[in-house]
Amino acid sequence: MRVLGVDPGLTRCGIGVVEGVAGRPLTMLGVGVVRTPADAEIGMRLVAIEQGIEAWLDEHKPELVAVERVFAQHNVRTVMGTAQASAVAMLCASRRGIPVALHTPSEVKAAVTGSGRADKAQVGAMVTRLLRLAAPPKPADAADALALAICHIWRAPALNRLQQAHAAARPSRIPATAPVRKVPR
């Protein structure tokens, strides 16, 4: 599967595209950052992020967009910009019918380093190793976006099983035991 990871931010919005399946070597298809000037008007910054993300979606046509889940309690100063940039990323994906998955920073760190409290350097080192890159992607936002995509590819099988279990447990409108009626030709 091809996943586009987004580490949302107004000043630097990290983007990373990874292709692969759990249990096999992964391939990096692209990595970069959408930047907007800190002194620009907020609406114009959101338009620039929208245009940047649209260009990445056009080029890589991902099957899924993985976005970092933003929490209100972290970094109160920057959290609003992060929430707004993440909204633009989710909007761009959903408008094209591309499913969106959210992962918390600790889920991402745990997926790529084994520890939910790993630091940026550790995440960068593991992303470099897992994608067989010559050097860690810079800036850290770009590496984080790749880590998000890797995290999703690895967690997807477990998440799918969970979703199926939830769906099976939920009372559906058509009972699962209802006989399949064949439509005569």
Next chain:
Amino acid sequence: MRVLGVDPGLTRCGIGVVEGVAGRPLTMLGVGVVRTPADAEIGMRLVAIEQGIEAWLDEHKPELVAVERVFAQHNVRTVMGTAQASAVAMLCASRRGIPVALHTPSEVKAAVTGSGRADKAQVGAMVTRLLRLAAPPKPADAADALALAICHIWRAPALNRLQQAHAAARPSRIPATAPVRKVPR
């Protein structure tokens, strides 16, 4: 001037359109709420809000969009959704080249009631009086959106003077005293 006010929210996004100038009776051109189901996927909710706001912009063609400024410290539970809905509103306006103005809840309350700590009922009562409506607009989000638009119309002259003062004080690339060079025909 015609102002579209947005009281951002994922479940209920209040919209109100007011026309007028400071010091003259104001006219309400429209009021309503864009709703999205709480159990829908977040990306799809943002797409629904975008479509709703686009329809309001198409219909009323405002000169300015006034959006409530969201603070991280208030209502931590709902602040992320509010920030995301406000991002969509600002994006829709800026994409069309419509200027965006942000006002805090206390600025809005102070503008329409005289007190920055007025309650919802007081804001609703003043909106009803100022726009000469038969009854307070429901739900409160719709009344708040109208209050935002009124606040902007009343604050705009002062804000413009401030902006002009800032621009005059800032060293510009072309000195204000530079002679105007006439291009010969």
